[in-house]
Amino acid sequence: LCSSSSTVSSGFELRSAPSFASKQLPLQRSPTGRNYQWVFLGCPGVGKGTYASRLSNLIGVPHIATGDLVRDELASSGPLSSQLAEIVNQGKLVSDEIIIDLLAKRLEAGEAKGETGFILDGFPRTVRQAEILEGVTDIDLVVNLKLREEALLAKCLGRRICSQCGGNYNIASIDIKGENGQPGMYMAPLLPPPQCASKLITRSDDTEEVVKERLRVYDELTKPVEEFYRLRGKLLEFDLPGGIPESWPKLLQALNLGDNDDKRSAAA
């Protein structure tokens, strides 16, 4: 699952998605003077949302997760919602057209508010999406988060959301014993504060069957996106060494953001 070697899918017809491909997104500067237009890649369960959200607090650019845009659309009971529910609950990908439309709207709203840059999480998920994105804006860094396969399914199944505040938690406790020269790995659960504990819900697509399908779809359609960015010299590979306490400082180092205490608490 999620580990097969990748090949670049070629032969995609790059049909333009009107509301997105026709517009050049402005390159804006964050308060630190640096421009951040980053993408986070990684299998379901790897922790993209957690790390992208912490980094977004730290560097002052929005964390834009296309999965959240899809879930907002689902919750809005708009015209697309029953069609989307069926796709998402089967672990399949929504069409490029729909997802690009949702993302373009979100980026336009951000632009109107003067947002500076973004961390994209969950987009691009196909080579065609990557090609379209490349045509409209300059992505300066793609972080490919990787976690040992044994942990991915458990991490997805342990995911919980507070129905009131929207906070993301994880009740899975991962304890992989070291063997055959491979080190062990411990990842503590990310437990909710008492006020959220009784309000936890599970995403409808976080069942074992659907997660396995999402991992398979990642391998088939999203793995080639890693190669797309590798070939363009934009891919930073990052192997998560464990849970947040071990991984966060190392990730900051890898991103040249240092790992001093101020930064750690700024993002907590």
Ligand SMILES: Nc1ncnc2c1ncn2[C@@H]1O[C@H](COP(=O)(O)OP(=O)(O)O)[C@@H](O)[C@H]1O
């Ligand atoms: N870029 C995208 N392209 C197509 N479908 C998407 C995209 N982003 C999100 N989705 C849909 O939303 C669902 C949830 O996405 P997400 O929260 O990112 O899940 P995951 O935990 O699998 O990374 C996906 O399974 C898919 O149906």
